Amino acid sequence: MILLKLTQNELYKIFSLVRSYIGIILFTGIVPLILWGYGMGTSHIEAEIESSVSAMFFIEGSPTNGFTAAYFIMNFFWIHIPFLLALVGGDIFAGEHANGTFRVYATRPISRLSIFTSKVLATTIYTFIFVFYFGLLTLGLGLLWHGGGDMLVFHNGVLILESGDALIRFFIAYFFSFMNMVLVSSIAIFFSTMVRNAVGPVIGTMALFIFILMVSTLPLDVFKSIQPYLFTTYFSNWEQAFFDPIPWDDLFRGLGLIVSNIVMYLGIALIIFRRKDILS
Amino acid sequence: MNHIHRSIVFIILYALAIGSWTQEYPDSQELQDLMLGNWERIEDYEVDIKLALDIPGFRMPSRKIHYLYKSPDKSKVEVKGFAIIPKQGIQPFFTFLRDSLSLQVLNDSLVNGKAVYEVALEDTFMNQAGKISFFVEQKTGNITEAWVVHDSREFFRLTSEYDEVDGIYLPKSTVINMTLPPDFQNIQRLGKKPTDMRDFEAQMTNEWLDGSISIQFKNYKVNRGIPDYMFEDETEDAIQD
Numbered sequence: 001m002i003l004l005k006l007t008q009n010e011l012y013k014i015f016s017l018v019r020s021y022i023g024i025i026l027f028t029g030i031v032p033l034i035l036w037g038y039g040m041g042t043s044h045i046e047a048e049i050e051s052s053v054s055a056m057f058f059i060e061g062s063p064t065n066g067f068t069a070a071y072f073i074m075n076f077f078w079i080h081i082p083f084l085l086a087l088v089g090g091d092i093f094a095g096e097h098a099n100g101t102f103r104v105y106a107t108r109p110i111s112r113l114s115i116f117t118s119k120v121l122a123t124t125i126y127t128f129i130f131v132f133y134f135g136l137l138t139l140g141l142g143l144l145w146h147g148g149g150d151m152l153v154f155h156n157g158v159l160i161l162e163s164g165d166a167l168i169r170f171f172i173a174y175f176f177s178f179m180n181m182v183l184v185s186s187i188a189i190f191f192s193t194m195v196r197n198a199v200g201p202v203i204g205t206m207a208l209f210i211f212i213l214m215v216s217t218l219p220l221d222v223f224k225s226i227q228p229y230l231f232t233t234y235f236s237n238w239e240q241a242f243f244d245p246i247p248w249d250d251l252f253r254g255l256g257l258i259v260s261n262i263v264m265y266l267g268i269a270l271i272i273f274r275r276k277d278i279l280s
Numbered sequence: 281m282n283h284i285h286r287s288i289v290f291i292i293l294y295a296l297a298i299g300s301w302t303q304e305y306p307d308s309q310e311l312q313d314l315m316l317g318n319w320e321r322i323e324d325y326e327v328d329i330k331l332a333l334d335i336p337g338f339r340m341p342s343r344k345i346h347y348l349y350k351s352p353d354k355s356k357v358e359v360k361g362f363a364i365i366p367k368q369g370i371q372p373f374f375t376f377l378r379d380s381l382s383l384q385v386l387n388d389s390l391v392n393g394k395a396v397y398e399v400a401l402e403d404t405f406m407n408q409a410g411k412i413s414f415f416v417e418q419k420t421g422n423i424t425e426a427w428v429v430h431d432s433r434e435f436f437r438l439t440s441e442y443d444e445v446d447g448i449y450l451p452k453s454t455v456i457n458m459t460l461p462p463d464f465q466n467i468q469r470l471g472k473k474p475t476d477m478r479d480f481e482a483q484m485t486n487e488w489l490d491g492s493i494s495i496q497f498k499n500y501k502v503n504r505g506i507p508d509y510m511f512e513d514e515t516e517d518a519i520q521d
Contacts, residue, residue, distance in 0.1 A: 153471075158340075
């Protein structure tokens with residue numbers, strides 16, 4: 001019960017901050033703009049396919065619809081959304097330090113484990129709301145604007161998914177994206193427990209994220225052996241939800257690594273927080 | 281004298297026998313008339329088509345499309361959403377041969393209990409020069425089977441079954457088996473990340489790829505008078521004929 005109250009309290013604090021709305025406002029503005037631009041035409045996609053098969057086939061109809069648009073917009077899960085989530089996760093502990101509220105908060109008869117758990121839960125709920133809103137905005141608005149239909153995906157060539165199938169795959173893709181974003185929030189929480197200023201955790205999260213992303217994507221032999229152990233290697237695993245057949249083994253292997261990273265960062269963050277001297 | 285008479289009678293009989301034997305094989309024009317006689321009775325038609333492709337690098341659930349044709353050269357494909365449509369097989373195969381001048385009957389035989397002519401010609405087919413051979417039903421002029429050979433490699437085989445619709449024969453099903461050139465693998469480059477291209481290049485082979493197309497036709501409506509405006513938004517006639 002106390003954990004529920006604490007979590008509500010943390011959520012209230014998160015949603016009292018302007019920075020928590022930056023991402024939501026940003027995407028509310030940019031997604032309609034992208035959908036509008038997308039509606040202006042995807043003739044280059046059709047031309048690219050047609051040039052590959054023109055001797056024997058021709059293209060009829062258009063792949064422009066809400067599913068295909070939402071699929072392209074999902075690429076924001078690479079850099080943009082992690083940054084916006086780090087703004088909130090990075091503030092969750094460091095912000096209290098900076099404001100000087102931790103000393104009062106920690107003197108109440110609540111265990112540090114409860115405080116930590118409530119902050120992690122609140123950040124996870126915020127992450128879920130953010131991803132849910134992003135999905136609702138891209139897929140919902142995309143379908144309203146451009147309608148449904150078959151979804152065009154490039155996977156070992158051209159793959160066309162029927163609309164019913166595409167919708168299920170979006171749910172799978174958003175679930176895996178959500179887990180990836182929980183990891184980003186966990187890294188931000190980890191940095192947030194170490195410092196007293198919220199700017200540091202945001203920069204630290206993005207610096208670590210970009211560094212590991214570079215190592216995991218550089219096609220150099222020297223990095224090949226460690227790439228399977230880097231979480232960023234699996235940050236595009238949501239794309240696999242649109243493969244045919246869905247490579248479940250790969251997806252769950254990636255999910256296992258993501259979850260183990262979440263546990264590791266939160267575990268270290270908890271140790272740091274429990275041992276921390278809160279003096280101001 | 282009797283000897284001369286006998287010789288003349290023999291020569292006449294021989295000439296008649298040769299004449300009657302060669303009459304079994306129609307010349308190019310007669311063959312075209314046989315094949316196109318059926319087609320030329322069509323003013324217009326529309327049909328529902330179920331299309332299934334099994335092509336490397338291209339996966340699409342079976343599509344329902346609606347095809348409209350109006351003589352002499354208007355055609356339109358209507359599809360919900362997005363589809364890749366084969367240039368061959370949507371119209372009956374004999375429309376491809378409409379302008380071929382050098383059809384040559386090689387043989388006649390029975391295929392599935394029906395008397396057919398085996399016909400051949402040299403032409404460009406799907407951007408490849410090749411020898412096009414096909415079976416023409418002697419009774420109806422329908423092409424039941426066609427195959428194309430390029431550099432001693434058969435890369436296209438079409439098999440069609442026909443139904444009689446309002447006295448006109450039209451395909452009820454067509455199956456195409458194709459062997460696609462190695463560069464068809466390029467379709468698999470689409471959407472690949474630059475980091476994946478090195479592995480993809482390493483996997484590229486010079487092997488030809490097998491593919492197949494299945495086309496089912498139903499609900500023919502022949503010569504019902506399709507108005508011209510139905511074809512107005514069709515930018516280009518993509519069906520190969």
